[in-house]
Amino acid sequence: MSMPTGNPPLLFSLDGHPLLSSLSEQLGGVVGSLDSRQFPDGETYLKVNTPVAGADCVVVANLAHPNKTFLPLIFLLGTLRDLGANSVGLVAPYLCYMRQDRRFAEGEALTSRLFARILSQHMDWLVTVDPHLHRYHALDEIYSVPSQRVEGAHALADWLRGQQQLLLVGPDAESEQWVAEVAGASGHPYVIGEKHRFGDRQVEVQLPELSPYRGRTAVIIDDVIASGQTILQCLSALKKGGIGRVNCAAVHGIFANRVDVALRQAGLGELATCNTIPHPTNRIDITPLLVPAVTACLPRHKN
Missing domain, CATH: 3.40.50.2020 (Rossmann fold)
Structure with missing residues (x-):
């Protein structure tokens, strides 16, 4: 990772999360522009319009319905990295897939660990609010990137x-x-x-x-x-x-x-x-x- 440039962070959101504007303003950041739509077969088209090379990027995401939003989020995080962002962090105020934190029956998917493993590969840090830490003591038990937990x-x-x-x-x-x-x-x-x-x-x-x-x-x-x-x-x-x-x-x-x-x-x-x-x-x-x-x-x- 290159050294930070000192420029204001760039903030993006696929769904226009209402926190995007207030968070950008209070961070002294800039809201980045992107285009996203679905092809007729349901695949995602994504284009980042704001130059991000050397910038610290922050993605604000609503993960309350992850099964339809997760792939586009991964595409955005990965594209920002591909375009040369200095860092890519995720603000997920609600962090999904924390419920299944153990196998209650033989053969069950341990989705909290699987989800965390995939997501960690595409970001440099994570900020969330009151994640469901039931049998886990901290997010770093399943996430491999630095994280901050905000208490609501x-x-x-x-x-x-x-x-x-x-x-x-x-x-x-x-x-x-x-x-x-x-x-x-x-x-x-x-x-x-x-x-x-x-x-x-x-x-x-x-x-x-x-x-x-x-x-x-x-x-x-x-x-x-x-x-x-x-x-x-x-x-x-x-x-x-x-x-x-x-x-x-x-x-x-x-x-x-x-x-x-x-x-x-x-x-x-x-x-x-x-x-x-x-x-x-x-x-x-x-x-x-x-x-x-x-x-x-x-x-x-x-x-």
Whole structure:
């Protein structure tokens, strides 16, 4: 790798990620131009219009639906390298394929390791927000490039700070440490539920006695809303416990099968997510937390 030129970084995004503009502005970077489309047979055409030779390039990608976006992303990362970029880093605010972190049954694909191995070959560094580190302790157990992990809890705490008469709710024991951090930083009390899972889409949530908190607005706190069943059950338990108004704040909103609509219909009030995955519920800006992480990865900073 050649020495950095001192020029501002170039930022690219295949899908026009809403973080592209704010991240570029706060990094003092330049948004690069590219053309991308599909041929009639479904193959990807890609053309990078901005000269990148000698530049540090940052690709911002939405990996919430990776099976249709992964190949174009690999093509972009590889093309930037082929065109002589000094470095190519990836900002994937939501990092997919972290769920399958062990073989639960004989013959299962260990997709988290396979995905990480492929992606690592095409980039120099990675920045992400709250990856699903369940059985892994750190990203470098599966990714072979330097990485920075941003904690979305700080963004949620900043958003909740100053709001009055709240009760933060964690749906299960796994969330306790995380919810406790948000509660401590935002100055609100919290309770933790007990979750029993019976399948991918069947869960039950039991909450402690809620009578001391009646009159408060409950805010369910979660890192990822995927199927939304945990949130639905937690909402139901809060209503049964006498809590009249229930909101929800999460870092990543995947909202499979439009479950955000089902949550509204079930009586959820405000639904707020970070802008890691583009969605109408994006209320919380993660950019200020991403900037120092990206800066730390750029070669010009290290030198």
